[in-house]
Amino acid sequence: MGMTITEKILAAHAGKDRVVPGELVNVRVDLALGNDITAPVAIKEFEKIGVDRVFDQDRVVLVPDHFVPNKDIKSAEQAKLMRGFARKHRLTHYFEVGQMGIEHCLLPEQGLVGPGDVVIGADSHTCTYGGLGAFSTGVGSTDLAAAMALGETWLKVPESIKFVYHGEMPEWVSGKDLILYTIGKIGVDGALYMAMEFTGPAMEKLSVDGRLTMANMAVEAGAKNGIVPPDEITRRYVEGRAKRPFTFYASDPDAVYSREYEFDVSKMEPAVALPHLPENVKPVSQAAGIAIDQAVIGSCTNGRMEDLREAAGILKGRKVNSNVRLIIIPGTQEIYRQAMREGLFEIFLDAGAAISTPTCGPCLGGYMGILAEGERAIATTNRNFVGRMGHPGSEVYLSNPAVAAASAILGRIAAPWEVK
């Protein structure tokens, strides 16, 4: 009986020849990650363990990204605590404001995560790195604290679900749409505790940015991890970037899956997830017409170069509707610089968009674009729960960057072809 890619990575990190779903294993952790919300709690717990150093100062990564640049005094105190810990333990990879980015955009870009890794992070979207063929999963602060001390964590080997995407992707359809339709199909607990393996001819053509977007939202289906088999596209991305050796794993032909789903992407149109769950997915033409007050393009889901280019393609030569605030948030300083070099900022500014320094900000209702009661936003983010972007009486609609940009222009949810 063969193994899946997820099982192989976990077996290798547990020092075993094979593992089976349901088995509890202690695995070596290649990288442990925290941010300015979760790290302060982890640091307090770490200090209770009674060790004087982290397991490896190159492998504990702290990224202030949620409420920085500090949004208020309390956030400043949390960021200060984290900074102090990073200095005390001489962490190689602490990213200060001015060098930082949204953690899940930043770590792949900086070559800190790569194929075959096991990564845990005290952030639910840590599952993003599966887009590069890594096993990565979100944990809480106490689990992070334990991993910072031990360099290990315990995991239950998940069962895997295989998703096969066939066909040519139509114009305006992206990785975001594939994952939204997938969540729409299986529900927000459709992959609870499981691995989601994304495969098929359409995946083989998808860019790394698109794959990271898909793996990023695996947690929105309740999954432990999402993973894309690494290939030449992955290799081109990680070579020259990876700071550590990487290993390509592949599922065996006779690997066992608990379920399999097939999708024909050629008939898809961009998707929109309606409030208040990411599973409430409709084709954009069925959501078109709903008036919006704000559009947000950014986040660990869609704050990468490809996303900004997609938005710029729609916004070029057009104006944001006078009833809409469009906020664009490049995911990292590098993305920010690249967007500027390519002239995207001219397009955004001409359109009347606000451009922010990298931050998670509005995605989780932190700052930089909070909604008032009764307001409605379309966002390229990942969650549309009650109150997610502000007042409990506000609403968030999730989409890809092209739909968000088209909606910003028309002042209502709109398909990209309505403006192009």
Place this chain on the structure above:
Amino acid sequence: MELKGKTWKFGHDVDTDAIIPARYLNTSDPKELAAHCMEDADPQFPSKIKPGDIIVAGKNFGCGSSREHAPIAIKEAGIACVIAKTYARIFYRNAFNIGLPIFESPEAAERISEGDEVAVDVEAGIIKNLTKNESYQATQVPPFMQQIIAAGGLINYVAERMKNGGRV
């Protein structure tokens, strides 16, 4: 140990933003977090509960963010335990790690009505509905997680192991 209390009922997919909205995550002080526990699901919740009360919910309780602030807020608010049909995985781990007792029982989640008095035998996982005079069995907790509970949480467990050679 027996936990006995009045129940408050919630639906499916209660997310961590409902349990503790991110606008309060600029602190990790348990008391401040507790003051806003379940606020976006029920604004009156923090003021109407009494210590020892029990939350009962449907499937996928605690979905969304990894914020440990969610089980911390529930525990510090005085909620004795949570009973749900199923849990999102990060919330499930976090609850054990910080010492919030949680029980998985589809039958209990279905049968218990808001306001029912229930008594939970923590070790046996037996949930007695004193109001309806019914009894439900919770899913067995994996042995490894029982060890974590017995050690008094993950940090104590790890500290003990570190003394014995540094590996889990």
